[in-house]
Amino acid sequence: MTALRERLSNLGTSITQTIFGDRIGLVVFLVGLLFLTLTWRVGFFINDNYTIANTYIALSNGHLDVRILQYGPSTGNTPGMHLVGNDLYGRNYGQLITALPFLWAIQGLAAITDIRIALTALWCLGVLTLFVFIGDELGRPTEFRLLGSSVALGAFLGNTWVASNLDPRWYPMLALQAATMAAAALTGVILYRLLTEIHDRRVGIGAGIATAIVSPVAFWAAIPKRHALSALLVVITLYAFYRSRTRSGTPATRSHAVAYAAPVALAWTHAAEGAILFAALLAVDLTTAPFGKWSRRRLASVGSVFIVALIPMFLTNYLIAGNPLEPPRMLPGYDGTPTFEQLVGEAEGSTEGGQHTQSTQGNSGSQASEADLQSIPTTILALLMTALSRADLVQNQLVEGLTAITNPERLYHVFIRSGWLGHTSIRNNSEAITLTVLESLPLAGTLFVLPVAAVSHYRRKLEWSRQLSPKRATDVLAAAIAVAFALIYLPVLPLYAQITPRYLLPLFPLALYGVARLPAVRRALHERLLLWTYAVGVFIGGQLLIVWVALNINGLGEAVQLHAVLNLALAALLVAWIGAERVLNQEFPRTGACIIALCAAAGTLFVLFARIEYFAVGEGPVLPLVRELAQRLDLIS
Numbered sequence: 001m002t003a004l005r006e007r008l009s010n011l012g013t014s015i016t017q018t019i020f021g022d023r024i025g026l027v028v029f030l031v032g033l034l035f036l037t038l039t040w041r042v043g044f045f046i047n048d049n050y051t052i053a054n055t056y057i058a059l060s061n062g063h064l065d066v067r068i069l070q071y072g073p074s075t076g077n078t079p080g081m082h083l084v085g086n087d088l089y090g091r092n093y094g095q096l097i098t099a100l101p102f103l104w105a106i107q108g109l110a111a112i113t114d115i116r117i118a119l120t121a122l123w124c125l126g127v128l129t130l131f132v133f134i135g136d137e138l139g140r141p142t143e144f145r146l147l148g149s150s151v152a153l154g155a156f157l158g159n160t161w162v163a164s165n166l167d168p169r170w171y172p173m174l175a176l177q178a179a180t181m182a183a184a185a186l187t188g189v190i191l192y193r194l195l196t197e198i199h200d201r202r203v204g205i206g207a208g209i210a211t212a213i214v215s216p217v218a219f220w221a222a223i224p225k226r227h228a229l230s231a232l233l234v235v236i237t238l239y240a241f242y243r244s245r246t247r248s249g250t251p252a253t254r255s256h257a258v259a260y261a262a263p264v265a266l267a268w269t270h271a272a273e274g275a276i277l278f279a280a281l282l283a284v285d286l287t288t289a290p291f292g293k294w295s296r297r298r299l300a301s302v303g304s305v306f307i308v309a310l311i312p313m314f315l316t317n318y319l320i321a322g323n324p325l326e327p328p329r330m331l332p333g334y335d336g337t338p339t340f341e342q343l344v345g346e347a348e349g350s351t352e353g354g355q356h357t358q359s360t361q362g363n364s365g366s367q368a369s370e371a372d373l374q375s376i377p378t379t380i381l382a383l384l385m386t387a388l389s390r391a392d393l394v395q396n397q398l399v400e401g402l403t404a405i406t407n408p409e410r411l412y413h414v415f416i417r418s419g420w421l422g423h424t425s426i427r428n429n430s431e432a433i434t435l436t437v438l439e440s441l442p443l444a445g446t447l448f449v450l451p452v453a454a455v456s457h458y459r460r461k462l463e464w465s466r467q468l469s470p471k472r473a474t475d476v477l478a479a480a481i482a483v484a485f486a487l488i489y490l491p492v493l494p495l496y497a498q499i500t501p502r503y504l505l506p507l508f509p510l511a512l513y514g515v516a517r518l519p520a521v522r523r524a525l526h527e528r529l530l531l532w533t534y535a536v537g538v539f540i541g542g543q544l545l546i547v548w549v550a551l552n553i554n555g556l557g558e559a560v561q562l563h564a565v566l567n568l569a570l571a572a573l574l575v576a577w578i579g580a581e582r583v584l585n586q587e588f589p590r591t592g593a594c595i596i597a598l599c600a601a602a603g604t605l606f607v608l609f610a611r612i613e614y615f616a617v618g619e620g621p622v623l624p625l626v627r628e629l630a631q632r633l634d635l636i637s
Contacts (some may be wrong), residue, residue: 096176
């Protein structure tokens with residue numbers, strides 16, 4: 001028994017170190033996941049989710065094509081559905097296949113007890129674990145264990161008191177949402193680990209937690225699209241790149257391989273995003289790599305991992321389109337013709353005659369083999385043409401992005417101020433609910449002084465040479481990825497039904513990375529006043545905001561724009577503080593701590609209000625107490 005306990009302990013320690021880095025990394029993950037669970041609302045926020053959820057059910061049943069429409073319209077005509085022959089296929093297969101264990105876990109929990117009770121119990125267990133870890137770190141284990149036990153027990157009793165049953169048809173959707181929330185929380189963990197290595201633990205904790213509870217990553221975490229996974233893989237690429245420059249030997253080679261595997265994993269879900277992430281990584285890696293780093297052994301290892309990582313994507317594409325370089329997203333869209341019933345009927349008919357077809361092919365096996373050999377050059381040529389076509393498509397998108405940069409109005413409405421926009425607001429029931437990057441994350445206001453600070457630093461240090469330090473090379477990679485994503489999506493932004501710029505979601509953890517790299521911000525993060533101000537902003541400011549919205553706001557658009565204006569005002573204060581420090585050549589860390597905390601509190605409040613109250617879709621929040629609160633608030637109905 002002792003030996004088994006020791007093995008389990010060692011296994012747990014190994015998993016913690018591999019995924020979370022240390023116990024504090026696990027704390028960052030728990031804080032993020034527990035917060036995201038508060039905003040967890042089961043239901044469909046956007047029509048694309050119908051396709052993704054139905055495809056997910058198909059995968060759980062062991063096939064790639066959609067044969068059951070459990071969600072959405074009975075026609076199957078939803079965004080993202082594709083028709084190949086007589087079969088319907090969805091998209092985002094990389095995301096959905098890796099999310100299958102979450103469905104198995106949900107089904108296992110549902111077999112034991114009511115799923116709401118089970119998820120509530122897990123949430124309360126997470127709360128207790130968080131208190132235990134924090135108590136151990138602060139050297140007050142007994143007090144925090146007692147407090148955590150009281151909070152967890154009270155939350156469990158309160159939730160079970162008002163709990164209601166959940167229809168089992170929602171289980172696949174719950175699993176999808178759990179997977180994307182886990183990805184969002186892990187994004188904060190990876191950013192924590194990166195900034196802890198570059199600077200210190202406090203800076204890493206601040207940026208990591210902010211990713212999951214302050215930034216728009218939190219808003220989209222429980223909406224099972226690809227964006228949370230994209231943000232995670234972008235941050236993994238950044239962290240693995242940094243480790244490849246700061247380690248030596250096998251650890252460096254392993255990190256280098258992970259850096260190149262992450263874009264391939266992203267391409268399995270979204271080919272274009274994977275391609276631009278890979279292009280940004282390769283360009284920065286080649287132009288900033290120290291001489292001698294690219295040994296034959298490292299090249300072989302990285303190349304082997306890269307090729308192996310391509311196999312799942314190529315296999316999925318081949319099984320669906322018959323071409324490993326043809327992702328589902330590029331296939332013809334399904335417009336409802338023929339109807340879903342006709343497609344299912346034809347599929348059943350072809351299955352009944354399948355044995356006859358197989359025997360006919362068997363009689364001419366030698367002829368088929370000879371034909372296959374003759375078609376190999378044609379197949380290779382077709383693959384090359386497909387690859388060139390896809391590369392040309394990405395290049396055209398980048399060119400369109402460069403053209404969009406010359407449009408100041410577009411840049412203003414994407415990054416600074418939204419307000420009423422005719423082409424998006426009209427489609428949103430005449431509501432101005434489209435936010436910009438700065439309105440979504442006021443902390444990003446510090447990035448306006450980042451170019452000036454960077455130029456000043458490099459001019460002073462004379463570091464324009466190719467031999468950049470690992471920190472500076474990582475900065476360059478972060479900037480390159482951000483620019484690449486912005487260029488490829490600028491032509492279609494601002495977008496209908498985006499709320500925050502969801503296509504640019506990977507830019508938000510990159511923005512927080514850039515914010516944390518500023519010395520003035522790092523000094524402010526070490527002030528204890530920051531935590532107290534954040535708490536006051538969330539709990540006191542949140543109550544004041546509830547009263548203001550209830551008494552003065554009419555409609556969803558006004559409510560969202562209230563947050564937009566508030567966030568812009570706080571971002572302006574942030575820029576003014578950093579500008580004052582640079583102009584006066586003095587440090588005001590306590591002032592900065594207060595402003596940063598208020599910006600973070602504003603971001604948290606928008607996520608809470610938007611997910612719980614403003615966009616009330618589906619069956620309501622998963623946690624029963626949060627569901628009860630949402631039903632009683634009813635601020636803007």
